[in-house]
Amino acid sequence: MIKTDILIIGAGPTGLFAVFEAGLLKMKCHLIDALPQPGGQCTELYPKKPIYDIPGFPEILAGDLTTNLLEQCKQFEPGFTLGERAETIEKQEDGSFIVTTNKGTKHQAPVVAIAGGLGSFEPRKPLIANIGYFEDKGVEYFIKDPEIYRNKRVVISGGGDSALDWSIFLSDIASEVTLIHRRNEFRGALDSVDKVQELKDQGKITLVTPAEVINVVGDHKVDAVVVTQSHNIEKEFEIECDHFIPLFGLSPKLGPIAKWGLEIEKNAIVVNNALDYQTNIPGIFAIGDVNTYPGKLKLILCGFHEATLMCQAAYQIINPGKRYVLKYTTVSGVDGFDGSRKEAPKQVVKAID
Amino acid sequence: MEQDVKIRITDREGVTHEVLAPTDMAMNLMEVVRSYELAPEGTIGTCGGMAMCASCQCYVVSDTELPEMQDDEEAMLSEAFYVKDNSRLGCQIHITHALEGLEVELAPES
Numbered sequence: 001m002i003k004t005d006i007l008i009i010g011a012g013p014t015g016l017f018a019v020f021e022a023g024l025l026k027m028k029c030h031l032i033d034a035l036p037q038p039g040g041q042c043t044e045l046y047p048k049k050p051i052y053d054i055p056g057f058p059e060i061l062a063g064d065l066t067t068n069l070l071e072q073c074k075q076f077e078p079g080f081t082l083g084e085r086a087e088t089i090e091k092q093e094d095g096s097f098i099v100t101t102n103k104g105t106k107h108q109a110p111v112v113a114i115a116g117g118l119g120s121f122e123p124r125k126p127l128i129a130n131i132g133y134f135e136d137k138g139v140e141y142f143i144k145d146p147e148i149y150r151n152k153r154v155v156i157s158g159g160g161d162s163a164l165d166w167s168i169f170l171s172d173i174a175s176e177v178t179l180i181h182r183r184n185e186f187r188g189a190l191d192s193v194d195k196v197q198e199l200k201d202q203g204k205i206t207l208v209t210p211a212e213v214i215n216v217v218g219d220h221k222v223d224a225v226v227v228t229q230s231h232n233i234e235k236e237f238e239i240e241c242d243h244f245i246p247l248f249g250l251s252p253k254l255g256p257i258a259k260w261g262l263e264i265e266k267n268a269i270v271v272n273n274a275l276d277y278q279t280n281i282p283g284i285f286a287i288g289d290v291n292t293y294p295g296k297l298k299l300i301l302c303g304f305h306e307a308t309l310m311c312q313a314a315y316q317i318i319n320p321g322k323r324y325v326l327k328y329t330t331v332s333g334v335d336g337f338d339g340s341r342k343e344a345p346k347q348v349v350k351a352i353d
Numbered sequence: 354m355e356q357d358v359k360i361r362i363t364d365r366e367g368v369t370h371e372v373l374a375p376t377d378m379a380m381n382l383m384e385v386v387r388s389y390e391l392a393p394e395g396t397i398g399t400c401g402g403m404a405m406c407a408s409c410q411c412y413v414v415s416d417t418e419l420p421e422m423q424d425d426e427e428a429m430l431s432e433a434f435y436v437k438d439n440s441r442l443g444c445q446i447h448i449t450h451a452l453e454g455l456e457v458e459l460a461p462e463s
Contacts, residue, residue: 041400045400045403045405045406046400046403046405049403118395118399119395124434124463126434127434127435127463158432159428159431159432160428160432181431182431182432183428183431185427185428185431187424187425187428187429248432248434249406249432251399251406251408251463252395252399254395266393266394266395267393267394267395267396268394268395
């Protein structure tokens, strides 16, 4: 059981900044995120794109913003459960909550802050009628353990970075790699496109374009995929394989959180007001893009503000009745849980002759 | 208002809406759909308009002349589902006077 003060669901910019604000109030945080790395959309969707409305940064790349937020909160030693999706929540008799992920990891905290953005990122599944039947029987939407593909025949479909990168990676492990895409053009880093070209020329990757997988064939496990060459409907054929990996990107879904008994409106969690962003369940807060209230704006800068106010309310829950006054970091400095201290340099008081 | 253009948008339930879209607010078609709430929040414009998610895919029904497709829109549509010959990404269609009378249907959510 992982125990913490504030359990934050979602490690995007809002969740990461909440760690800092909580740390100033001596509260420890742990974050859960379905993605394998922190940063949320900023790292998953657009790490190389600039953002122009972060106060104090005329221009900052989304990936750099994540790096900075991690640096800013690191002395408060946040814990991370990455690559796992928060699945269930149970309220305990002592008022705390236990949140369990899809992989069974349990977390306990008196305060839960949902900073889930648009939801957890789920793979976009191709429109193949029987594909559900073959999930975990040869069809995978994520590559978790490349070793399971050793000496196997693998078909990958998709035209973006992940399809290219995994084709390259698996070409050294699998016995056969076939990459299928609807067009002849791929979109990815220039290096990856060139590398696939090179591996194709060496016969280590078979490219089938423009084409599409329209069916999966097999008895209890994947034996082959049925491929149609675009613009030539009569030309259908089977490619024998052990694994079929469709990589069509990720799309966010509110997912299991929608079943936690929270009030939901327009795919967002309703918070009582703009006072502390508490939901209809006391002790559970919703901050950042995942919440809604009159006047709501889905902006990172608003998420920072919401995270800050949420921490004040969390402090009252965790330390009932305890006195507290707002402190300025410039005056008080920042005392990390790791023993580090940041503070403004002392002024020199010295006579000038 | 003369800076508005009239656009017909058929939502995912098959209901057609005639809406006025401003040409002077740097809006795109995806944003027009959101501003009139013709698709639930969270189901359209997921990536914010970067041609990176295809949640604003629509089928162009009228023969309105549209700006040419750029590489990133074409690449995204090649990975999207339910794509037809007349598919476009709403976020890549900026509202201009040339769009007067445009008719589109929103593609299914995927």
